[in-house]
Every structure is written in C-alpha cells, then in structure tokens.
Amino acid sequence: MTHALHRKVPDKETDYVLMMRSSKGINRAGAGAKLLRYLERIEPLGPVNYGNPADGTILRVDSGAIKKNITDESNLHIVFKDAESARKAVEIAREMDAGLSVTLTGPFERIRTLAEEMGLGIDSVQIDLGTIGKTPFDSVTEGILSLCGHMRVSKHLVREMRRKVQAGEVDPETAAREIGKVCLCGCFNPHAAGKLLGGQKKTDGE
C-alpha cells in the first residue's frame, strides 16, 4: 500500500516520511544493526513519530522497546514535521552509507532539489494524482484519515476527538496522539493531525 503518499495535509511542508528498509536476498544481512544505528542518529532531529510495523510506534510503545526489537527484516518509518529535519535525516543516511533503500515522501520539487544538492541519483518516484470522486468526509476528517494509509483510523474516533477538542475537553495535540495510537507502522503524523484538529472551526463537523 502507498501508505505514506495520499496525505491530505494542508501544509505539505509539515509532513515528511522517511522509510529505510532492506530487501531479502539483497541487503538484508546485518540490516537490523544499521537500522538501529540510523534511528539513534536521527532521534536528536526530533521526529514526531517513528516505528516499525512489527513492533509499533512511539505513539503507543516505549522507544526502547521499538529499538530492542529491530531485526534485519524491520522497516523503519520516520515522520518529520519540517523540511530541514528531513534534509538532515537524508544527509545522515548518505553519510552512513548503509546500503539500505531509503525513500522520502514530501514535496517532490524540494526533495528533487535536495537530492541534486547531495549528489544523490533518484531511482524512482511515485506521484499522487489525488482522490477522484466525492468522499463522505469534510476536509478535517479526511485529512486525519489520510495520515494512516493502512486505514486503521476510525472516522468515529476522529469525530469523537473533534468533539472533545471543540468542547475544550482535550487539546488538539493530545487528541491527535490518541488517534495516532492506532497507527501500526509509524507513518501517522500527530503534528499535522493536531494542526487539523486545532484549525477546525467551532461549527465544523460532519
């Protein structure tokens, strides 16, 4: 699934997803140690989420447990809320030269420029042609649902959290993190979800 692509975040500059992984029979041996080393190096950049589909994300699981369970088969998914952090994360990946596949999802032209500046040869690209047809959601709910490409976020949960934010029962960031707990893989962006929740009008709703 293209779970990091069709993301309907109003400010695209707040949503970068980096993935690092090995492939069986090609570069898998020793990949776990490389993934762990990379994760420890990018942590100071302040990713807003990261995880490994097999073990969960920092929105739900202690980061120590995620690190402890990284194996050669793990897929590392990391979300940054700004371009500069994403650029530094790519720089670190280039410096480490682990030989693992790295994809970065975000504004294409910016990533293309970044790759050119770093002397990286882009291998392949997946572009987003958007969603055709009318979904039954307004822009806030649709935006939050789109942050989980595995579609584990319930529209009912979003509705409940929207109500709580509007009623002042929880702040948008807390509500976003609660929704993000259902994310298994680490691609959910709680920062972007919090912005969507905080930006809704009092009269918004479905």
Place this chain on the structure above:
Amino acid sequence: MNVSPVCTGCEACLPYCPHSAIFMTQEAQAAVDEDLCLECGVCIDTDICPVCAFEESPGDAARFKKSFGRLLSKHLNLRHAVKESAYDVKTNDVTGKLPENRVVMRLELNRPGGGLSFREVGQMGAEMQRQGWDPRISSRSLNMNEGRPADGVPQERILTCHLELVLDPEQIPAAVQDAARFVAEHGLWVSINVAGRLAAIDRTRNALQGAGVKVEPVAKVNLGLGRRTA
C-alpha cells in the same frame, strides 16, 4: 475477533473500530459483527479495553504473525488468488523491477476512509477492461485475470484494493478519465498514484499537465541509496 464475557459494557471501544463492527448487545456487552470485522486488530493493539476483553478467534493467530497479516487476514483466506504487486518504489533501487519506460498506475478504491467489497472492485476492473485497459489487482488481494473476483468471494469486505495498470506515460490521462467516470457513476472514490523510474515519471507529469490533470505536489521518492550487500 471475539469479545470475552469479562466485558463490562463501558463502550470505550466503540469509536475505535474503523468499520463499525463493534456493537452493544441487549445484555450491555460489546460484541463484534463478523461480517463487518476486517480483523485489523485496532481493538486489541490500542489497549483501549480496560479489561482486555477482545481476543483473536481460535485459528487466527497464525495468520496474524506477519506484520500486516492481521490487516490482510481476510485476503489471506483467499490463498488461491493471492498475488502481490511486483512493483515497489520503496526498494526499486535494489530490485529494479519497475519497467524502464513504462509506469505503474494504481487505483486505490475508497481510500481514504475505506471499506468496500470485492464486488465493487470487480465492477471497476470489468469496466476498465471494457474501456480497453488491462487491470490487475495487487497488494496481496485477488488476481483478477478475468476482470472479476473469483467465484464465491464477491461479498468479501476489504479495507481497500489496488487496481494496477502498467501503461505508457502518455496513456495515463485517458486512464484517469475512465476511472473518474466509473467512480462518479457508482458513488465511490479512488486515490490514484503513478510509480516509475524518474525519466518515465517526468514524461507522465508532462502528459498529465498537457491534459490538464492535476498532480499533487507530494511524491514518494526512492533516493537511490540501496545496493546489494549480500
């Protein structure tokens, strides 16, 4: 998915199910509608139940071993028809499976939000075939060689499904138009993406621009850092 009798009826789980499969019985206990449940495991993974009342059905555990096996368990029931897409941008720098001069267009039905049946997938696949396209279903779901789901499974509910077409870049605008016509007629929605090597994607973007089809600014980019080490 089952709910054990320890359920206290607190209803905390109700909003978490992505497909409204959890309901309250007349005895004020939570229960799961198996027809709606996709065994995604959200009710267990989030620890939302204060008494851990949710439990996997006997026999499901083996299917849930793999990372997203849980999510795809309904698909895995259909082992005879399972086929995974060969094309993946995430690792193409080491697998090299994407074609040199063609691109892979994916139609992800009812995404975001999700929830549809193979009947609807089959209808769209058949329609695309009637329009002269050659769709395949990817991502561990049905291989729809005949433009329809296998016998006996059209009502199987799934989260989403990819219809995949391998095309020349210049064919993409017409394929988008046909997909748009189908979803408009059936009240569905579809998220569309196109994967390919950089040169082929540049050609695709030019073709789309020429046809007036909007391309979102965000893309997934394989940075070419992978290499064979084993």
